[in-house]
Amino acid sequence: MAIPDLGVEDPDGFLESLRVGTGEDRWMTPIPPSAKILDPLEYSRRAFGVTDAVFAIRDGFFNLRFSIIPLTRIQSVSLHQGPVQRWRRVASVRAALVPGPVASMAEHVEAGRSLELWAQLSQASKARREAEAPERWLSRVTEIVEATSQRAEGDK
Numbered sequence: 001m002a003i004p005d006l007g008v009e010d011p012d013g014f015l016e017s018l019r020v021g022t023g024e025d026r027w028m029t030p031i032p033p034s035a036k037i038l039d040p041l042e043y044s045r046r047a048f049g050v051t052d053a054v055f056a057i058r059d060g061f062f063n064l065r066f067s068i069i070p071l072t073r074i075q076s077v078s079l080h081q082g083p084v085q086r087w088r089r090v091a092s093v094r095a096a097l098v099p100g101p102v103a104s105m106a107e108h109v110e111a112g113r114s115l116e117l118w119a120q121l122s123q124a125s126k127a128r129r130e131a132e133a134p135e136r137w138l139s140r141v142t143e144i145v146e147a148t149s150q151r152a153e154g155d156k
């Protein structure tokens with residue numbers, strides 16, 4: 001999937017944060033210390049972020065992973081909290097997408113923040129979908145892909 005806009009002023013820094021970042025930075029919110037017992041290996045890497053255009057999730061220990069989910073592609077948002085998460089005062093927020101290989105759940109988010117994240121994603125994804133019709137998004141992505149392809153051919 002092509003993502004034409006990450007919704008940040010420094011896309012390279014944002015991607016670097018997702019690729020190798022740990023803890024909190026200007027884009028990412030880490031899971032709280034109370035969740036460390038639930039994810040002792042992934043604790044320092046597990047984080048989420050929301051920009052004007054995307055919902056981003058990073059995690060992993062041996063295999064570092066990150067997901068970038070355009071807000072326009074989120075179909076619904078749900079909140080999950082099992083008994084162990086309730087004991088640790090955390091919850092998971094899932095952005096429902098068309099089935100595919102992209103992980104779309106921010107796990108072990110501080111309980112109060114998880115409600116805020118749920119509301120923020122619900123409102124932001126609705127606003128982004130209403131602001132741009134799917135066919136306009138596709139034509140914008142097509143323009144970017146064509147321009148990039150022409151530039152790549154010129155570099156050969």
